[in-house]
Amino acid sequence: AQKVTQAQTEISVVEKEDVTLDCVYETRDTTYYLFWYKQPPSGELVFLIRRNSFDEQNEISGRYSWNFQKSTSSFNFTITASQVVDSAVYFCALILMDSSYKLIFGSGTRLLVRP
Amino acid sequence: DAEITQSPRHKITETGRQVTLACHQTWNHNNMFWYRQDLGHGLRLIHYSYGVHDTNKGEVSDGYSVSRSNTEDLPLTLESAASSQTSVYFCASSKRQDYGYTFGSGTRLTVV
Numbered sequence: 001a002q003k004v005t006q007a008q009t010e011i012s013v014v015e016k017e018d019v020t021l022d023c024v025y026e027t028r029d030t031t032y033y034l035f036w037y038k039q040p041p042s043g044e045l046v047f048l049i050r051r052n053s054f055d056e057q058n059e060i061s062g063r064y065s066w067n068f069q070k071s072t073s074s075f076n077f078t079i080t081a082s083q084v085v086d087s088a089v090y091f092c093a094l095i096l097m098d099s100s101y102k103l104i105f106g107s108g109t110r111l112l113v114r115p
Numbered sequence: 116d117a118e119i120t121q122s123p124r125h126k127i128t129e130t131g132r133q134v135t136l137a138c139h140q141t142w143n144h145n146n147m148f149w150y151r152q153d154l155g156h157g158l159r160l161i162h163y164s165y166g167v168h169d170t171n172k173g174e175v176s177d178g179y180s181v182s183r184s185n186t187e188d189l190p191l192t193l194e195s196a197a198s199s200q201t202s203v204y205f206c207a208s209s210k211r212q213d214y215g216y217t218f219g220s221g222t223r224l225t226v227v
């Protein structure tokens with residue numbers, strides 16, 4: 001069975017600190033995609049990134065970076081120099097490239113960035 | 116611009132009543148999904164559809180039903196609302212797995 005685990009329920013940091021959100025996934029399939037979504041206080045789900053299982057290159061987008069390691073089944077998300085606007089719930093998710101289109105979510109990590 | 120809309124945004128209903136939440140997308144996506152979001156559980160799949168007249172149960176489908184009579188709409192019906200169904204409901208659509216999902220803005224449902 002497939003599963004996504006976000007062990008950090010809530011993280012609180014002071015503005016300008018770096019913070020890493022952990023994501024560990026389980027699947028026996030070799031072909032899959034991983035995603036991160038952000039849910040700000042307004043409630044909508046905002047797509048941040050997708051990564052396929054054959055691409056282990058790390059990615060950086062501004063203050064955001066993602067570290068994908070198949071050896072540890074992890075897809076961690078780091079925010080550098082955090083800002084108050086980064087306060088949100090962040091979800092990691094997994095989808096298999098089979099006939100199923102089901103997106104499997106972790107339970108989310110609530111990030112609070114204090115001024 | 117294509118979009119996915121949910122209505123209503125907020126609803127309060129009484130225990131035992133039938134409630135229908137609407138989801139309409141103009142992306143022309145075949146795949147549509149309903150999730151509920153609860154604290155500590157993330158988003159859990161209720162029902163999904165891969166095309167017109169196709170519907171499938173997700174992991175938390177008890178007490179819910181969907182129908183798909185056209186590509187654009189996947190209404191979610193709570194047959195007899197229960198307090199345990201108080202939640203935020205998200206509709207989503209997808210063209211392909213690698214594209215991920217496009218989500219609606221959510222419906223906050225309170226059952227009293």
